[in-house]
Amino acid sequence: MTLKQVIEALVFASPKPLLTREIVAALKGAGEGTEDQEARDYSKTKEAEVAALLEELKIEYTEAGRAFQIAEQVNGWALVTDPAAVAWVRQLYPEAKPARLSGPALETLAIIAYRQPVTRADIEAVRGVAVDGVMQVLLDRSLVKIAGRAEVPGRPLLYATTEYFLQHFGLRAVDELPNAEELRRLKLPQAETAPATEGSASPAEAAPAEAEAAPAESSSEPAEPTAESAEPATEDAKSEPEENSAVETTPQAVVENPDSPAGE
Numbered sequence: 001m002t003l004k005q006v007i008e009a010l011v012f013a014s015p016k017p018l019l020t021r022e023i024v025a026a027l028k029g030a031g032e033g034t035e036d037q038e039a040r041d042y043s044k045t046k047e048a049e050v051a052a053l054l055e056e057l058k059i060e061y062t063e064a065g066r067a068f069q070i071a072e073q074v075n076g077w078a079l080v081t082d083p084a085a086v087a088w089v090r091q092l093y094p095e096a097k098p099a100r101l102s103g104p105a106l107e108t109l110a111i112i113a114y115r116q117p118v119t120r121a122d123i124e125a126v127r128g129v130a131v132d133g134v135m136q137v138l139l140d141r142s143l144v145k146i147a148g149r150a151e152v153p154g155r156p157l158l159y160a161t162t163e164y165f166l167q168h169f170g171l172r173a174v175d176e177l178p179n180a181e182e183l184r185r186l187k188l189p190q191a192e193t194a195p196a197t198e199g200s201a202s203p204a205e206a207a208p209a210e211a212e213a214a215p216a217e218s219s220s221e222p223a224e225p226t227a228e229s230a231e232p233a234t235e236d237a238k239s240e241p242e243e244n245s246a247v248e249t250t251p252q253a254v255v256e257n258p259d260s261p262a263g264e
Contacts, residue, residue, distance in 0.1 A: 004053045017076030020047045074166040108134045117147045117158035
């Protein structure tokens, strides 16, 4: 048996798509502890050689006009029926009705697929309507996942497509989406982001800010009057203008508002 036939048998017998490294692992396992020289030779096969033979099988199936094909999916290689036979194959699975997405759900999914990772506010800015219910449907069907948080005030959730999304649409990567590069270059509406203020600083920034503010506030507090300073003012002090005495008796106002004329 040739190596190509062995690889074909592995893909056919597997209950799930096979990655090239899984095929290499199967070939290596078959060559261990055996005296079969052919199996021992195949156990030294590299991933690049397996990938090349899989591509050859793919071309052979297509040229032969078979009703099934060998296709590379996001999670490996698998034997699949020709899409032209879908009307007949579907009769074998009458209970498996395809779950159709509504128009709004497809629009939202397309925005996420081409702009991921993206926030819900940005999706709503493009569509012009709220997408809470639609997003829940996409999450429940495992077409969309939470991919982290955006580095903007409020730290909103980011959404991206899942591996099941690629499987469902027969893609190996999001770059295979139609007109992916062209559509990503289009400038779409975005949600307005409120400028970061002192009160809306992120927790990481707020902690050191509060730590710095604590000693600053304590240093700005006026000293408690002592018993000695409570003695009657001298005649020289009494003769000073009231304006100076007002500044001296209101140090808290000057420190809290350094931009006022009195602070200058």
